[in-house]
Amino acid sequence: MVGVMDTASFKAARKRRSWLVGVAVRLVKEKPVGVFGAVVTLLLLLTGILAPVLAPYGYNDTSGPLLAPPSQKYLLGTDNLGRDLFTRIIYGARISVIIGLGATALSTLISMFIGVLSAYRGGVIDLISQRFVDAWMCFPGMILLLVMVSILGPGIFQIIIVLSLAFGIGGSRVIRSAVIAIKEETYIKAAVAYGCTDTRVMLRHILPNIMAPIIIVFSTRIPGVILAEASMSFLGLGVPPPEPSWGGMLSGAARRYMFMAPGLAIYPGLALSIVVFGVNMFGDALRDVLDPKLRGGVGRFDRTKKKKGG
Numbered sequence: 001m002v003g004v005m006d007t008a009s010f011k012a013a014r015k016r017r018s019w020l021v022g023v024a025v026r027l028v029k030e031k032p033v034g035v036f037g038a039v040v041t042l043l044l045l046l047t048g049i050l051a052p053v054l055a056p057y058g059y060n061d062t063s064g065p066l067l068a069p070p071s072q073k074y075l076l077g078t079d080n081l082g083r084d085l086f087t088r089i090i091y092g093a094r095i096s097v098i099i100g101l102g103a104t105a106l107s108t109l110i111s112m113f114i115g116v117l118s119a120y121r122g123g124v125i126d127l128i129s130q131r132f133v134d135a136w137m138c139f140p141g142m143i144l145l146l147v148m149v150s151i152l153g154p155g156i157f158q159i160i161i162v163l164s165l166a167f168g169i170g171g172s173r174v175i176r177s178a179v180i181a182i183k184e185e186t187y188i189k190a191a192v193a194y195g196c197t198d199t200r201v202m203l204r205h206i207l208p209n210i211m212a213p214i215i216i217v218f219s220t221r222i223p224g225v226i227l228a229e230a231s232m233s234f235l236g237l238g239v240p241p242p243e244p245s246w247g248g249m250l251s252g253a254a255r256r257y258m259f260m261a262p263g264l265a266i267y268p269g270l271a272l273s274i275v276v277f278g279v280n281m282f283g284d285a286l287r288d289v290l291d292p293k294l295r296g297g298v299g300r301f302d303r304t305k306k307k308k309g310g
Contacts, residue, residue: 026289034285040278047090048097057084059091060242067261077263080253085263088244089271095245096275098156100226103163107225108218110168115175116202116210120183130176136169145228149237156239159232163225174217178210212290220283223276230272246272 027034047054057064064082068074076085118129136144144166152158182188183206191205207214230247232238239245249268258265 023286023289027285031285031288033281034289037278037280037282037285040274041282044093044275044279045097048094051090051094055084055087055090057087059083059088059244061087067257069261070263076267077261079249079261079264080257085267088249089246089267091244092246092249092268092271093275095156095239095243096226096229099159099163099229099239100222100279102160103167103225103229104218104221106160106164107166107168107171107221108214110164111172111175111217112207112214114169114172115177116179116206118172119176119179120198120202120206133169133172141166141170141228142231145232146235146237149232154237154240156243159229159238163228166228167221167225171217171221174213175210178213179206182206182209216283216287216290219286220280222283223280226279227272227276 027038060083062082064074064078064084066078066082067080068078068082070077074084074086076089079085079088114129114133118126145162148162148165149158152162188201188205191201196205229238230245230250233245233247234251236248236251238247241248246268250265250272254265254268
């Protein structure tokens with residue numbers, strides 16, 4: 001019995017690895033821009049994780065000259081307080097990674113909870129939850145963010161909570177649609193007829209079969225979260241100083257000394273633009289590769305018919 005279980009586990013692991021390899025191969029062959037986005041995403045993660053190692057100075061070290069131009073000692077120059085701009089951009093990547101991944105993961109869990117429960121149970125639960133989602137989506141997103149941050153106050157943890165609620169509630173529609181598409185399948189009805197509880201059906205039979213849309217939602221939501229955090233920091237309601245956020249770096253000193261030291265606005269804006277573009281391209285490419293409807297190819301049956309001339 002143990003040998004049979006080990007063989008089954010080995011086959012399942014091998015099948016997962018082959019699926020991941022297939023996704024990677026299709027991504028490289030069909031989506032070269034997506035590969036660029038994957039490289040940017042990987043560099044963002046590594047920069048955020050290794051920020052204390054990569055940064056030559058402390059992010060709040062004011063020992064440098066004020067508004068110094070780029071040099072060998074200060075690669076991108078310094079700001080109005082003598083802080084190394086290159087160091088602060090590196091630490092800004094860490095803020096983007098923490099908030100981007102944290103808020104995206106939590107918002108995806110919220111979307112899964114609302115979408116799966118609403119679609120599977122249906123009836124009054126679905127009606128009430130979807131009317132709440134409709135009312136939530138009627139309000140402009142930035143207004144909701146500003147109101148919630150004004151209530152909770154600035155800070156990394158508060159920003160993660162606010163962005164999770166803002167993106168998670170509205171994004172539950174995608175998960176709900178995926179559940180509605182499969183909940184009438186034969187294997188779901190068989191699990192119900194076998195006596196499985198609703199919780200077991202949702203966790204063991206529905207969630208594993210909607211992982212592709214969940215991955216797509218997660219990957220395409222990250223750039224929106226990063227951009228929303230930068231917008232809030234630019235308005236002064238995001239990560240409080242002296243923590244270096246790219247949006248906060250674009251505000252304040254960058255606007256006051258833009259003509260004296262253009263790099264104060266150019267470098268954080270360029271870093272934000274590259275990261276948002278790269279992660280967005282990676283998410284779009286991953287969506288096209290994982291969703292058969294968007295891959296643009298023909299199915300196995302259609303290829304067989306074409307070979308036969310039918």
